[in-house]
Amino acid sequence: MKLLETIGLRALRTFDPETAHGLALKALNTGLGPSGGAVTSDRLRCTLAGLDLPNPVGLAAGFDKNATALAALGRTGFGFLEVGAATPLPQEGNPRPRLYRLTEDEAAINRFGFNNEGMEPIATRLSKRPKGRIVGLNLGANKTSEDRAADFARVLAHCGPYVDFATVNVSSPNTEKLRDLQGKDALAALLGGVIEANAAGIPVFLKIAPDLTDADLQDVADVVGSSGISAVITTNTTLSRDGLSSVHKGEAGGLSGQPLFEKSTRILAKLSTLTDVPLIGVGGIGSAEQAYAKILAGASAVQFYTALVYGGISLAGEIAQGLDELLARDGFANVADAVGTAREDWL
16 A cells, blocks of 8 residues: 555544545545556456456455446446446435444444435436446346336346446445345346346356355346356345344444455355356455455355445555466466355355
């Protein structure tokens, strides 16, 4: 991390977390960030659901909810980006405060509730995005919707022509009853509607929660295998509060960051034994070693976001470069060769 970035992070921590987040996006858009572009090499280049990635390290949804920093993020070390979540109609989300730093735990708790400007302005920005980077959109449902399943299809139909992939997000804990859509029958119906609305023919991913039982995972695998889903993002935030020490540990919402690493990686490894669909490992990644562990456990690619709060935006390039070195150390010619080779360690 550069000295200027270290100073900037310290300054941002003097603000409440949501204000700091907004300031970080503004700083990126003024040019205060990396400018070298995606880190890549022959080892790091890979294919995910038909998408050619310069490296397998992606930005998770939630950092750039409204697709306002696409050009700036395109200059960072990430191999691919995911923005959103976008809902059909704009919505305020839950009352503030709704984002908490758990500094002692290198974690965060949020209960945003899909706050975003709605699919129309987001689609407009996506239509003007810089070329040459892989960008996806996380699909959400409005809290007041009478048919949340239809909301996902509506956003995909509107925004699909402007992105490289879309993610069906049924795993946020902050919209009441949204996680109920992970049940087998509801999920099958939901995904069927989304795939039918996919006129652009882009890969559609599914994002699941880490709080699923083995039976739930089997249901997800069964549905995914027959639905046309191209990848599963494993996982979203957790409702668990095990082992936390921060004063904010009791806040309602989804927990992300370091405490999620082991739980999400075990879910990833289990799911990798149940489906041949590619998996994207998310949850608690803050170093190249942790990104590598996800790949060895069964992930074809990874994403992170919370670690940026503690490590800065340059962490993307550092993780990708470190991953290249770890692959080389262990004699892997490419990412694909490493996927799942240490799955048994997590089962």
